[in-house]
Amino acid sequence: KQEVTQIPAALSVPEGENLVLNCSFTDSAIYNLQWFRQDPGKGLTSLLLIQSSQREQTSGRLNASLDKSSGRSTLYIAASQPGDSATYLCAVPTSGTYKYIFGTGTRLKVLA
Amino acid sequence: NAGVMQNPRHLVRRRGQEARLRCSPMKGHSHVYWYRQLPEEGLKFMVYLQKENIIDESGMPKERFSAEFPKEGPSILRIQQVVRGDSAAYFCASSPESLGEQYFGPGTRLTVT
Numbered sequence: 177k178q179e180v181t182q183i184p185a186a187l188s189v190p191e192g193e194n195l196v197l198n199c200s201f202t203d204s205a206i207y208n209l210q211w212f213r214q215d216p217g218k219g220l221t222s223l224l225l226i227q228s229s230q231r232e233q234t235s236g237r238l239n240a241s242l243d244k245s246s247g248r249s250t251l252y253i254a255a256s257q258p259g260d261s262a263t264y265l266c267a268v269p270t271s272g273t274y275k276y277i278f279g280t281g282t283r284l285k286v287l288a
Numbered sequence: 289n290a291g292v293m294q295n296p297r298h299l300v301r302r303r304g305q306e307a308r309l310r311c312s313p314m315k316g317h318s319h320v321y322w323y324r325q326l327p328e329e330g331l332k333f334m335v336y337l338q339k340e341n342i343i344d345e346s347g348m349p350k351e352r353f354s355a356e357f358p359k360e361g362p363s364i365l366r367i368q369q370v371v372r373g374d375s376a377a378y379f380c381a382s383s384p385e386s387l388g389e390q391y392f393g394p395g396t397r398l399t400v401t
Contacts (some may be wrong), residue, residue, distance in 0.1 A: 207387050219292075219379055220331075220392040235368040265331070269387055274344040276321065276390070281330065 178270040182279035189256055190287050197251040197282045199266035204218045204244045206268045207251050211240050213262040214281070220265065223251070256286045290315065292382050293362075293395035299401045307367040309396045315380030320363045321390060322355060326377045336338070337363060338386070370400045 179202045187197055199209070206226045212220040224233045224240040226249065232241040239252040249266060263281040270277055293312040301307050313320055322334040333347040337357040348355065352370075357363040367374055377397050381390035 188399070202357060210390060212392070219394040220381075222389055222391055225389040267331075267390075273346070274321075275333045275346055278323075280302040 178206075178268060178277045180266060180268060180277050180279040182264075182266060182282050184282055185280070186283040186285075188285045188287065190257060191256060193256050193286075194252070195253050195284075197253070197255055197264050197284070199249040199251070199279055201247045201249075201268050201277075203271050204247050205271040205287050206244065207250055207267060207271075209240075209249050209268045210276075211238075211249075212267065214263045214265060215262050223264075253284075256284075258288045261285050290323055292380060292391050294380055294393035294396050296396060297394060298397050298399070300304050300401060302342040302368050303371055307398055309365040309367075309378050309380075309398070310362040311365070311380035311382075311393055313380075314384075314391055317359050317382035317384050317391070319383040319386055321381045321383070322363075322365050323381070325379065325395075327376070330379050330391075333377065334365070334382045343386075367398075370384065370398075372399060372400050375400045 181200045183198045187192045210225045211223040214220045226233045226242045237254040242249045265281045267276045267278045318339045320337045323331045325331050335348050335355045336344040352368045354366045371372045377395045380394045383390050
């Protein structure tokens, strides 16, 4: 059974800091992994999708890495800004199914 | 290219009534996922559909809940005889391919009184 854990649950940093969010999953036979952000009361915005054959993906100030063998992904945010404040979620499909399992998220607050 | 549309955005139903939630995927997307987010909880997978087919409904409660994605028109999540525990945000996501990148709608917030 796939389980997804995100650490830390909450994070508060001053503007300009580089930071790392962690996502761990128990079943390494994943097809891909997707990172999202969710603003309060809103839907999810896709940030990055990493296929199982990839080691990392980059988009602007965001870089996501994937280490399947250790069941881990990290989302690196460079030069954080107050607009980055949101909850960040990772999701992976359960092996052999289309059922995506979401982590409980990291609530990020970037202080001006 | 319009994003994923969901309506209504807010829905209030009394216990025992039916709730119908609609999801129009992005243009060109024929894969739809439905998720439920209970207050202070994470997103839970409910069902995955392709046009005219339910592919994986392993996250759907066995009773009162059903979903469809007809050849024409939006995907519908239907909840019959709603109870207070059904109060939640329901999100749909669409994708251009199975296990592809998912794009989420703004959600429907259901309140059962």
